Amino acid sequence: MAKRNYIDFDKEEVPVIFDIELAEDTYTMGINYNQTNDFFSVDLWDIDGNVIVLGEKMMLNRPLFEDIVDERLPAPTLTAMDEAGNEKRVTYENFGVTVFLFVDDIGDPSEEPNVDDYDTNDNLNGDDPNVD
Secondary structure, eight states: OOOOEEOOOOGGGOSEEEEEEETTEEEEEEEEEETTTTEEEEEEEOTTSOEEEEEEEOBBTBBTTTTOOOTTSOSSEEEEEOTTSOOSSOOTTTBTTTBEEEEEOSOOTTTSOOGGGOOSSOOSSSSOTTOO
């Protein structure tokens, strides 16, 4: 099965600002932590340093920037997720341990079977894709 990439940064170094390439565009991203309320937020600038979004709160299983309409936003969806489904929210304690900021650039895995999902005897559906 295809795996999502995640944005790797050291939460011990927050606040942190770095350049990141998303769908062949380069952005500057800032990650901040609100110690009082125990949440992370994201800032995003275009390559020229123009602000796109400031202070977007990371919420578990909710895509960043989902309520913002701006053509400058990155094409892949960025979502803080716990792939095991055990966490209830993003916290300092679980971020980078069980919760990661994923780049959803693989699309909907239910739409197309991945070649790695096949074994030598059968495939995902039980149908041979090479036979009409």
